[in-house]
Amino acid sequence: MPPIQQSFFLRVYDVVKQIPFGRVTSYGAIATYLGSKGSSRMVGWAMNHSHTYDPSLPAHRVVNRNGMLTGKHHFGMPELMQQLLENEGIKVVDDCIQNFSSHFWDPLIELS
């Protein structure tokens, strides 16, 4: 799939949309896939307004590099993010995804 030659923003959304069910990825992985690992902060910012652009974006499948649900507080209800992840078969304990490596979905590999 040819990468969308749009703003950083839209490319982030494009990647997030392609995250498979029951899988998760990290901000840094997305940023690296887009070519700039330094812009991982941007990814987070983009997700902040993700619902404004497209409410259907699976933002709950994007966590930080440690598998910690740092952005859970942005889902309206902090419990919602964990709820959605567990609904996909992902175990979350203390805001951390258990067996994170197994659920990790790397756009660098999967979208190569």
Place this chain on the structure above:
DNA sequence: TGATTGACCAACT
């Protein structure tokens, strides 16, 4: 129109 910030990450002190 400059300065600040943001759901991050890695490197450096």
Place this chain on the structure above:
DNA sequence: CAGTTGGCCAATC
């Protein structure tokens, strides 16, 4: 070993 800093891009103050 923990706290700080630089980096990246876009939006808000």
